Amino acid sequence: MTLQHIKNKIKTIQAYVVKDIKLTFRFRMSLVNKFFAPILTMLSFMVTYSAIFFGAGTEDLGFVDSSNYVVYLLTGFLAYSVFRLAWGITSLRGEVSSLTLYGMLMAPGSRVYILAGKAVRALAEIFISAGGFAAMIIFLNPAIDAKNLIIGLGAIILLFIIFISLDFMVTAIDLVNPGIAGVITSYVPKGFLLIGCVYFPVDVIPEIFRPLVYINPLYHAVNLFRSGFMAADLQFGVMMPMIYLLVLALIMPILSLYIFDLVFKKWNIRGL
């Protein structure tokens, strides 16, 4: 591969990224929605927690108590936003309905480039959402351990890579069978969330289901992230979950691109 080939590949990827970024910032209100929608959902949890601590007189729910539940929920939601925004963001449905996908598929370059723009677009949206939440958390809890914060942010970035990779796979399935992809998009995130202990301590999960929680990358990323803000007591320490997330973040993109390419080849998707 010559230098010119590499330059051409970079230029092509850049074209996809610029296009998707421009489309993202064209519809600014949808970006605002991405920040406010999680806040509205979070409010219902805040009301519930307030009722538990101040109405029912409960002093604490394990690690969570009346003094830290707001930050607890905010950190959970920030992590959840990263995870949630990665879902469906690489979908090519819009490109299918406007037939722009045909234009892309007819271009000589690799079809996997199509995903590059989507991934960067997702990252841009996540920065907006994450920035808002981070500002709120820092405002509520200014005494943050910098080292823990870096570890927490690292965990969030790895989480994003893992779930955007999963989304690539769903996008590929969506091109072949939108019905199955729809079911996956609707229910799988809820499943991850339920066994991710984003809004409640792991102690409330029955013992028999705990292994499911421990293999869920969302659980570890949320906990690591929380440790940056709340000095949370990490069940598995920092090292093990980070290695677990890192391994997944290395394997998943390769696997997802392989599956994406495989689907195109196996179902012979040249167009649709």
Place this chain on the structure above:
Amino acid sequence: MIDIRHLSHTYKLRGIKAIALHDISLKIKKGEVFGLLGTNGAGKSTLIKILTTLLYPTAGEVFINDVDIKKRPQDIRSRLGVVFGQQMIYTGLTGRDNLRFFGDIYDVQNLEEKIDNLAKFFELEQLDYLVEGYSSGLKMKLAIMRGLINDPDILFLDEPTLGLDPNMQQKIRKKIKELQKMGKTIILTTHYMLEAEDLCDRIGILNKGSVVAIDTPLALRKKMPGKNLLEVKFKNPQVFDKFRKDYILTNDPTLIMIPITDSDHLNSVLKELLESGCYIEDIKLIEPSLDKVFSYFTE
């Protein structure tokens, strides 16, 4: 330039097979404007998708510039341009950004110059405005510009004037003619027969996945036996009473239409008319319109 050999395609929907194309063979010459006509569902779009490498055919072969597009689609894609109506453009981007994106993914050199030249050619001054504010005519112009951004040898135009006002239709047709003069091979699908007649060197009519007729517009008309009509206008309405059984009456009591099968028949009818002693005010031979030709081959 385009050589289609025994091309077939079958869709499978929930286990049920639907034949979209059946054993199509045809050749399209370089620089030709070739019209693909057919009823809805006749297989036009499927054929275009196969020719543009967007769909893999069930059977048969297609060679474009001697390249087997089934085996080496990558080698031919950069030489093709396709326009599906006013689609394939991002309404959330400006016209220029659309062209920049598609130009970049096709690795077009001197892209900005190319974009400006296309804008000049298509007289599109609103290139820096968002496409969502474009009229249908402007969107169509931009869609064709997008299809031309990689300077393709072969341009596929699917319904390029659908939904446009007559003036804009004329402008688009003029540009298509100019593109042909520039040496582009154009494959055009349309439901407007006048458009097909105006633009196409040859026309292929598809019906239920098969090519039922293929020729120049003029030759297709001649392939309709008994479809020529002799229109005869008499001065006196009563004189042609004797023709009532055999000939077609019109709303005008002085006018009749006589179906003509061939030149022998025409001569015998003219002789009969003259011998009848009636006074003929006007007479003309009407060839069938392309609409009628289309109906003849597709019904």
